[in-house]
Amino acid sequence: MNTEKVAEHIVNWLLEYATKANVKGFVIGVSGGIDSAVTSTLCAKTGLQLLCLEMPIHQSESQVTRAHEHIEQLKNTFKNVTSIKIDLTSSFENFKQIVPKTEPSAQVDLSLANTRARLRMTTLYYFAGLKDLLVAGTGNKIEDFGVGFFTKYGDGGVDISPIADLVKSEVYELASYLNISKTIQNAQPTDGLFGDDRTDEDQIGASYDELEWAMQMKSENKTVENFTGRELAVYKIYSHLNNINQHKIMPIPVCIIPERLK
Numbered sequence: 001m002n003t004e005k006v007a008e009h010i011v012n013w014l015l016e017y018a019t020k021a022n023v024k025g026f027v028i029g030v031s032g033g034i035d036s037a038v039t040s041t042l043c044a045k046t047g048l049q050l051l052c053l054e055m056p057i058h059q060s061e062s063q064v065t066r067a068h069e070h071i072e073q074l075k076n077t078f079k080n081v082t083s084i085k086i087d088l089t090s091s092f093e094n095f096k097q098i099v100p101k102t103e104p105s106a107q108v109d110l111s112l113a114n115t116r117a118r119l120r121m122t123t124l125y126y127f128a129g130l131k132d133l134l135v136a137g138t139g140n141k142i143e144d145f146g147v148g149f150f151t152k153y154g155d156g157g158v159d160i161s162p163i164a165d166l167v168k169s170e171v172y173e174l175a176s177y178l179n180i181s182k183t184i185q186n187a188q189p190t191d192g193l194f195g196d197d198r199t200d201e202d203q204i205g206a207s208y209d210e211l212e213w214a215m216q217m218k219s220e221n222k223t224v225e226n227f228t229g230r231e232l233a234v235y236k237i238y239s240h241l242n243n244i245n246q247h248k249i250m251p252i253p254v255c256i257i258p259e260r261l262k
Contacts, residue, residue: 001170003177007042010162015046017160018134025049025080027133029120029155031192032066035138037180038171039162040070043136044078051127054085055120057092058195066184073181084127088119095119113193117154125157134159141167142208146215147238148245149204151193156248167215168208204241206234214238 018025025048030036043050052071056064074081095115102108124135137158143149144164150156163171168189175185189200189208201207206214214235217226227235242249 001173003173006166006170007045007174007177010042011045014043014136014160014162015048018046018048021134023134024132025051025134026136026160027051027053027124027128027131028136028138029053029055029124030067030071030083031138032063032070032184033138033187033189033192034168034171034175034180034184035140035163036067037070037184038174038178039136039138040074041178041180042162042174044074044081047080049131049133050074050078050081051131051133052081052083053120053124053127054083055088055123056085057088057116057119059192060195060197062187063190063192066181066187070181070184086123088116088123091119092116109194113191114151114154116193117151117191118157121154121157128159137161137164139164140171141165142211142215145249146211147204147241148248149191149200149241150248152248155191167212169212204237206237210234211238218242 014026025046026043028036028040028043028050030040030052040050040052052074054064054067054071068085071081071083075083092112092115096112121135127133128135135158137155137160139150139155139158139161140163144156144161163174166174172185190198191200191203204211211234213231215238217235218238222235224232224235224239
């Protein structure tokens with residue numbers, strides 16, 4: 001990948017899109033992870049307004065620290081960057097008290113994890129509307145179009161997706177080129193939605209390098225008969241998640257009414 005040219009292309013694309021949309025810039029949730037660090041840096045390089053939001057909900061101290069340090073680095077480098085910290089923990093806890101009580105289960109845990117992401121999306125759009133900004137998404141190609149590893153109308157609820165055509169290894173290449181802090185580059189990827197130290201790999205069952213390989217194999221129309229051992233296991237993981245998450249990956253289905261019925 002021609003990293004410099006890719007970065008330049010994304011920055012120009014962001015600038016052109018925002019100019020045509022007649023907005024002042026972008027708002028982005030900064031989590032302390034590699035994807036939001038790269039995306040926020042690219043947005044900052046447009047010269048348009050960039051509002052970085054920290055939105056912890058029972059977040060681990062390491063994630064909070066990485067996010068804060070990255071934002072401070074951006075603000076020290078780019079005069080167009082501002083930030084606000086909104087601790088959404090109390091809002092999340094209030095929500096849990098308002099909804100009917102349910103017996104603890106993995107399904108409840110997942111629903112609450114997705115609720116965290118949707119609270120953040122609501123906050124991003126509040127400030128987007130208030131300040132005439134676009135919500136910039138941070139999803140990469142594996143998450144958005146491979147295994148659907150995002151929350152529908154949570155971190156998947158955005159106006160633009162600057163890095164969604166880049167797989168994770170390419171995001172790391174950009175991070176190195178953009179001088180993202182080593183602390184962020186070396187951190188294990190995590191969505192941070194469960195209030196513990198589980199990583200993306202823990203949840204998915206495969207690393208991003210493995211998922212990139214499986215995505216490539218799928219594009220080459222390979223089948224389970226082509227693989228054994230760990231490769232077979234990873235290919236099955238990818239294929240299963242890609243299949244069950246098509247409702248996230250594909251556009252919202254629209255029921256088309258035949259003309260004869262109108």
